[in-house]
Amino acid sequence: MTAAALSQPRLRAALPFATVGAACVVGGGVVAAATAHAPTEHALWAVAYLVLVGGVGQLALGAGQAWLAGAPPSTAVLAVEFAAWNVGNAAVIAGTIAGIVWLTDVGGVLLVLALALLLTGTAGARPGWLLRGYRALIVIVLVSIPIGLVLARVRG
Structure with a gap:
């Protein structure tokens, strides 16, 4: 990593996502442990x-x-990305487990918004394999959202 990649604004930009992301991994482990004695389809899905x-x-x-961004995103953009991603995920999980399809749909829309902002946040990035990989991850998640929403309706 370069010194610029480790600058304070870049660390501040990554910290909220890293903190909640790590908490989600731990939360998944907690759900797995709590439901291990009698796993259900929803519990297994929620863990994954x-x-x-x-x-x-x-x-x-x-x-x-x-x-990767040419310049770290503003605090306002970060706040919208972070809120859309995490509220979207919470809505998808709650809607799926409760069988409330419209809530799952709202979550999907919020995830698309977050991904669009994250994608545009790398507009000034230097080309390279890391940027291509990052954008490929966004495309994979974008493609999986409508698939998940269809599955929520079919299994609903």
Whole structure:
């Protein structure tokens, strides 16, 4: 990492995503431990979602933007990205577990908003394989959102 990548504004940009992302990974472990004696389909799904989307995905997206962006995003942009990502994830989890499809849909829309902002946040980034990988992650998550929303309706 370069000194610029580790600058205070970049660390501040990554910290909220890293903190909540790590908490989601731990939360997924807690849910797994709490439901291990009698796992359900929703519990297994929630563990996977918390760890992969809420945790690892959030860590990668937040840190990636902070590191790759030509300039660190503003506090206002970070706040909207962070809120949209985390409220969206909470809505997807709550809507799926409770069987409230419209809530899952609202969560999906918020996730798309967050991903669009995270993508535009790297507009001034230097080209390279890390940027391509970051953008590929965004595309993978974007493609998975409508698939998940359809599955929520089918299984609803």
